[in-house]
Amino acid sequence: MKRIALLGMPxxxxxxxxxxxxxxxxxxxxxxxxxxxxxSAKILLGGNIVELIDLPGIYDLHGFSEDEQVVRHFxxxxxxxxxxxxxxxxxxxxxxxLLLQIKKLGFPIVLALNMTDEAKRAGIxxxxxxxxxTLGLPVIQISAKYGDGLPKALAAATSVxxxxxxxxxxQSIGLMLKEEHDIEDEMHELIQHHVQIPTTLTxxxxxxxxxxxxxxxxxxxxxxxAMFLLFQFIFAVGAPIQDGLAxxxxxxxxxxxxxxxxxxxxxxxxxxxxxxxxxxxxxAAFVPIIILFFLVMSMxxxxxxxxxxxxxxxxxxxxxxxxxxxxxxMLMGFGCNVPAIMGTRIMRxxxxxxxxxxxxxxxxxxxxxxxxxxxIAALFSPSKAPLILFSLYVMSFFTMFLTALLFQNQxxxxxxxxxxxxxxxFPTPRQIVLRGWxxxxxxxxxxxxxxxxxxxxxxxxxxxxxxxxxxSIDTYAGQIGVFFTPILDPIGINHELAIALIFGFVAKEIVxxxxxxxxxxxxxxxxxxxxxxxxxxxxxxFMLFTLIYTPCLSTIATIKNExxxxxxxxxxxxxxxxxxxxxxxxxYQSARLLGY
Amino acid sequence: MHPSIYMQFLSQLKAGQRAVISAIEAEDSLFHRLTALxxxxxxxxxxxxxxxxxxxxxxxxxxxxxxxxxxEADRIQINAI
Numbered sequence: 239m240k241r242i243a244l245l246g247m248p249x250x251x252x253x254x255x256x257x258x259x260x261x262x263x264x265x266x267x268x269x270x271x272x273x274x275x276x277x278s279a280k281i282l283l284g285g286n287i288v289e290l291i292d293l294p295g296i297y298d299l300h301g302f303s304e305d306e307q308v309v310r311h312f313x314x315x316x317x318x319x320x321x322x323x324x325x326x327x328x329x330x331x332x333x334x335x336l337l338l339q340i341k342k343l344g345f346p347i348v349l350a351l352n353m354t355d356e357a358k359r360a361g362i363x364x365x366x367x368x369x370x371x372t373l374g375l376p377v378i379q380i381s382a383k384y385g386d387g388l389p390k391a392l393a394a395a396t397s398v399x400x401x402x403x404x405x406x407x408x409q410s411i412g413l414m415l416k417e418e419h420d421i422e423d424e425m426h427e428l429i430q431h432h433v434q435i436p437t438t439l440t441x442x443x444x445x446x447x448x449x450x451x452x453x454x455x456x457x458x459x460x461x462x463x464a465m466f467l468l469f470q471f472i473f474a475v476g477a478p479i480q481d482g483l484a485x486x487x488x489x490x491x492x493x494x495x496x497x498x499x500x501x502x503x504x505x506x507x508x509x510x511x512x513x514x515x516x517x518x519x520x521x522a523a524f525v526p527i528i529i530l531f532f533l534v535m536s537m538x539x540x541x542x543x544x545x546x547x548x549x550x551x552x553x554x555x556x557x558x559x560x561x562x563x564x565x566x567x568m569l570m571g572f573g574c575n576v577p578a579i580m581g582t583r584i585m586r587x588x589x590x591x592x593x594x595x596x597x598x599x600x601x602x603x604x605x606x607x608x609x610x611x612x613x614i615a616a617l618f619s620p621s622k623a624p625l626i627l628f629s630l631y632v633m634s635f636f637t638m639f640l641t642a643l644l645f646q647n648q649x650x651x652x653x654x655x656x657x658x659x660x661x662x663x664f665p666t667p668r669q670i671v672l673r674g675w676x677x678x679x680x681x682x683x684x685x686x687x688x689x690x691x692x693x694x695x696x697x698x699x700x701x702x703x704x705x706x707x708x709x710s711i712d713t714y715a716g717q718i719g720v721f722f723t724p725i726l727d728p729i730g731i732n733h734e735l736a737i738a739l740i741f742g743f744v745a746k747e748i749v750x751x752x753x754x755x756x757x758x759x760x761x762x763x764x765x766x767x768x769x770x771x772x773x774x775x776x777x778x779x780f781m782l783f784t785l786i787y788t789p790c791l792s793t794i795a796t797i798k799n800e801x802x803x804x805x806x807x808x809x810x811x812x813x814x815x816x817x818x819x820x821x822x823x824x825x826y827q828s829a830r831l832l833g834y
Numbered sequence: 835m836h837p838s839i840y841m842q843f844l845s846q847l848k849a850g851q852r853a854v855i856s857a858i859e860a861e862d863s864l865f866h867r868l869t870a871l872x873x874x875x876x877x878x879x880x881x882x883x884x885x886x887x888x889x890x891x892x893x894x895x896x897x898x899x900x901x902x903x904x905x906e907a908d909r910i911q912i913n914a915i
Binding site for chain 1: 862863864866867868869870871872882883885886887888889890892896897898899900901902903906
């Protein structure tokens with residue numbers, strides 16, 4: 239199969255073009271020589287199936303950023319039949335250098351000049367024919383957003399790959415890359431002859447919006463207001479959908495699956511229903527939130543506001559080794575950790591991504607909130623409830639900042655903070671929907687097996703040996719609780735609560751349900767029973783532990799496949815468990831010392 | 835004339851000021867990134883705004899708007915105009 243790679247600088251609309259050509263067929267794939275995921279799709283071109291690969295956006299083939307290294311590794315390890323180089327017409331004066339670097343390496347190239355509409359508005363005229371003749375390759379003006387010029391570009395690509403029988407030779411490209419090229423002169427020559435740019439280029443609309451959104455004093459409040467609204471939108475719309483889905487899955491279970499398994503042995507129906515089916519339901523619960531999250535995030539990203547957020551928040555975040563983009567993801571983590579961790583992909587520096595991924599699981603997500611509301615209702619008076627909840631939020635922020643400060647030298651970001659501010663653009667609905675779809679597919683492919691296995695494991699621990707009552711002290715989970723008594727006693731967590739914490743590894747949503755099974759009671763009776771068994775100090779210690787330790791299996795699965803490192807996943811689990819214990823210990827012991 | 839006395843850096847400019855780049859002193863990786871974004875000796879630029887709390891600087895060079903931290907702007911020498 240012939241192979242075409244798509245290459246261009248960041249913010250040239252490369253992903254938009256890729257999505258437009260590939261539609262929903264794109265998939266994430268692994269490639270020799272590189273460690274990051276690249277999107278690829280099989281497309282029909284001139285009667286043949288061709289593989290199209292979306293390479294990361296880079297400024298310079300000789301640069302030192304991680305993305306630049308990825309592209310270099312790709313082209314020196316994988317043969318291709320054609321490179322489609324995409325440049326932003328409004329910045330052709332500096333972007334042409336990338337094309338010339340690639341041309342020097344002898345690649346068959348089709349040059350697509352994107353954002354023709356913006357360039358026209360800015361008064362830039364490009365003589366494509368002259369440019370094409372001088373360069374000796376097809377040059378086509380397109381608009382990836384609206385699809386203008388796309389058939390022409392594809393036709394040019396078809397004719398090049400039909401003439402071209404051989405692929406590039408990665409080894410010889412590797413050799414050539416080693417030689418430095420002096421490109422500046424050639425570039426200036428080309429620009430001088432074929433491009434006219436007005437001396438001052440101003441995008442009036444963008445300037446006017448920036449004057450408000452990046453305002454010295456208004457900028458930050460507006461940013462927080464915008465984040466709050468987006469957050470409210472995702473979870474206000476998402477929660478009823480999640481509830482509906484849960485109701486549907488429950489209905490399926492009671493109406494169809496339960497009768498189906500009535501005559502099978504208890505272990506089998508337990509495994510199938512409480513193990514595997516619950517695992518599937520856990521995975522399904524995340525789907526609506528992930529779709530909504532990425533609908534919103536791709537709007538924020540494509541509009542150009544994300545770079546502005548980085549501008550506004552950088553002064554504070556830089557002190558913690560993070561940047562404004564991490565902050566957006568940290569905030570989103572307060573809704574749900576899973577999409578927030580997936581969203582860190584917008585950060586191009588691996589170390590900063592890892593640091594952000596270590597911090598996000600400490601945010602008080604909506605699932606933990608359910609546990610807190612239950613515990614607070616059981617053990618605190620309504621007048622104290624807001625104060626307790628508020629202090630848990632403060633604790634959440636505190637542990638996040640502490641983690642970032644402690645680990646910032648471990649994950650030192652070496653990439654300079656220099657970002658382009660693209661003009662504000664309207665994202666297209668198609669682009670937004672495709673993104674949501676891709677992310678859900680990615681999550682289901684990579685995380686679902688892991689999550690289902692984990693749920694089955696916890697089911698085994700809490701239901702075996704088979705001759706004891708489920709979730710009781712005599713199960714394996716109970717025995718683990720007993721085994722850890724020396725560690726759990728100093729933080730006031732009894733055996734029953736320890737079993738609930740083991741359930742909590744699956745998802746915090748099931749902790750309350752687990753307590754019901756453990757105590758064999760429901761609702762008010764359960765609350766009353768708990769109030770007699772533990773006091774408020776123990777309850778708060780339990781809540782602090784719940785807040786800080788591993789949020790859920792889905793988060794672990796996401797951390798594992800986003801970081802592509804099992805060691806990092808274990809670090810995240812170990813750190814959060816350790817920190818949870820230390821915080822609970824300090825709280826519990828000092829409360830007891832003070833006589834409570 | 836003692837040029838060192840008059841040496842001025844991008845990080846010292848105020849919002850609204852214009853300048854011409856006179857030298858870039860940066861290690862390879864930073865230099866590459868700056869060049870790719872259009873920072874070259876002799877190129878005019880203007881400061882659009884500066885973020886609060888000594889945050890990043892918003893610079894416009896020709897057709898490109900760029901934000902960079904003060905530490906990076908410290909590496910770029912300019913002549914104010």
